[in-house]
Amino acid sequence: MNEQKDFDILEMPAEGLAAYWLSIKKLIDVKRSKKVLDDEIKYTREPFIKYLLETAFSELDEATVRRLAQAKSDTISDEYSRKLSSMCIALLAMSSQENPRISFVRMAAQYPTALISEKKAFTLAHGLIDGMNEKDSDQSVLLEFDHKLQGDRLLVKMLFHVILSRKEGKQQLEQLIPHIKTPFYANGMTQVIDGFEHRILKLNLTVQSKEILKYSNRKMQMATEMCIAIRNKLNYDDIFRIAKAYMS
Incomplete structure (x- = not known):
């Protein structure tokens, strides 16, 4: 497995994110080995996905996983919001000289x-x-x-x-x-x-x-729900139904 270089939850479409989690579900069902998750945690660079994998498949209870996932989502959203705001200022400054x-x-x-x-x-x-x-x-x-x-x-x-x-x-x-x-x-x-x-x-x-911020938050919510569904061993079709709730 190669290290992921271009995986970015903030800019990838919801469909691509859903496909990622469905592929994880398929791999787990086929290989039936914890190594699938260990490899994903090792090679995934995307911050929110990596944190979800580390947290959801730990010994923490589901309520704690949800609370921590929301905290991580808020942290990432706040940082992204600051960067977007500063980009707006820079672009408007270029416009007005x-x-x-x-x-x-x-x-x-x-x-x-x-x-x-x-x-x-x-x-x-x-x-x-x-x-x-x-x-x-x-x-x-x-x-x-x-x-x-x-x-x-x-x-x-x-x-x-x-x-x-x-x-x-x-x-x-x-x-x-x-x-x-x-x-x-x-x-x-x-x-x-x-x-x-x-x-x-x-x-x-x-x-x-x-x-952009609204869409990013929705994608992180979808990722959380799909990851927890995989943790709870829901079947592929039910996990896909969760994904469809977050896509137009």
């Missing part, structure tokens, strides 16, 4: 504790701009943007985008699009480049970020 210092303060304020100092953030962001112009730099690493990055690295990347937009113009952002792995941010940046009216851009970003 806002002073980068103001943008950084507003982005950093989304977090309960200081992740990085303003001075260090600006030093690193300007370093990224310098790196873009160096022929030997690895652009795929330098320009990579992914919501899975740590909060401090994400802030630096977004500050870099805000500075680049203000210094060299919005059209310079186009070269970044192929390196952005978060669809929400890539779509927003495309709208910035295309010159969407600031008011419309803000409305689009606000509505979409709320829908």
